[in-house]
Amino acid sequence: GDSVTQMEGPVTLSEEAFLTINCTYTATGYPSLFWYVQYPGEGLQLLLKATKADDKGSNKGFEATYRKETTSFHLEKGSVQVSDSAVYFCALSLYSGGGADGLTFGKGTHLIIQP
Amino acid sequence: EAQVTQNPRYLITVTGKKLTVTCSQNMNHEYMSWYRQDPGLGLRQIYYSMNVEVTDKGDVPEGYKVSRKEKRNFPLILESPSPNQTSLYFCASRRGTANYGYTFGSGTRLTVV
Numbered sequence: 001g002d003s004v005t006q007m008e009g010p011v012t013l014s015e016e017a018f019l020t021i022n023c024t025y026t027a028t029g030y031p032s033l034f035w036y037v038q039y040p041g042e043g044l045q046l047l048l049k050a051t052k053a054d055d056k057g058s059n060k061g062f063e064a065t066y067r068k069e070t071t072s073f074h075l076e077k078g079s080v081q082v083s084d085s086a087v088y089f090c091a092l093s094l095y096s097g098g099g100a101d102g103l104t105f106g107k108g109t110h111l112i113i114q115p
Numbered sequence: 116e117a118q119v120t121q122n123p124r125y126l127i128t129v130t131g132k133k134l135t136v137t138c139s140q141n142m143n144h145e146y147m148s149w150y151r152q153d154p155g156l157g158l159r160q161i162y163y164s165m166n167v168e169v170t171d172k173g174d175v176p177e178g179y180k181v182s183r184k185e186k187r188n189f190p191l192i193l194e195s196p197s198p199n200q201t202s203l204y205f206c207a208s209r210r211g212t213a214n215y216g217y218t219f220g221s222g223t224r225l226t227v228v
Contacts, residue, residue, distance in 0.1 A: 042222075043222055044207075044219040049214065089158065093213035102163055102213070103160070
C-alpha cells in the first residue's frame with residue numbers, strides 16, 4: 001500500500017540554523033505531496049504542497065521539491081526561528097477518479113528550535 | 116472565519132459508555148473526515164464522507180460510527196468505548212480533491228478508563 005516515511009526526531013536546532021526534514025514515499029501511482037504543520041495544542045495546517053514531479057511548494061520560508069526519481073519531498077528552510085517549533089507531517093494523496101483520495105501521513109517530525 | 120469546530124476539546128469517559136464527538140464546518144465543503152493521532156503512529160483515517168448520506172471506512176474504522184445527515188456536520192460515535200480508543204481525534208474538511216488541502220479542527224483528546 002501507499003506509505004510515507006519521515007525522520008521522527010525530535011530534531012533540535014539553534015535559531016538561524018538550516019533545516020532539512022527528510023520525507024520519502026511509496027505509492028502505486030502519481031501522488032500529490034504535502035507538508036502539514038501542527039503547533040502545540042492546535043490542529044494541522046497545510047504548509048505547502050506539490051501536485052506533480054519537479055514542482056516546488058513554498059510558504060513562510062519553507063520549501064520542498066517533488067522528486068519523482070528519488071520518491072522524495074524533503075522540507076527545507078534556510079534560517080529557522082523559535083516560532084517554527086512544531087510537529088511537521090509529510091503526507092500524500094492519490095486521486096483514483098471517483099474513489100476516495102484521503103491523506104496518508106508520515107509519523108511526524110517534532111522540531112525544537114532553541115534560542 | 117472559515118473553520119472546523121470540534122466538541123468537546125477534552126473528554127474522559129468510562130469503558131462502554133456511548134459518546135459522540137461533534138464536528139461542524141462553515142465552508143460548505145463536500146468532503147469530511149475523521150483521523151486519530153497516536154504517538155509513533157501518526158494520523159490514521161477512521162471514516163470519511165464525500166457528501167451528505169455518503170460515508171465510507173478509512174484505515175481504522177473498528178469501534179466507530181459516523182453519520183452525515185447535513186453537509187456541515189459529521190459526528191463521530193463510539194457506541195461502546197474501550198481503552199484502546201484513548202487518542203487525539205481530528206475532524207477535517209476540504210472542497211474538491213485533496214489537492215486543495217484540508218482544514219483541520221483543533222482536536223478532541225479522549226481518555227477511556
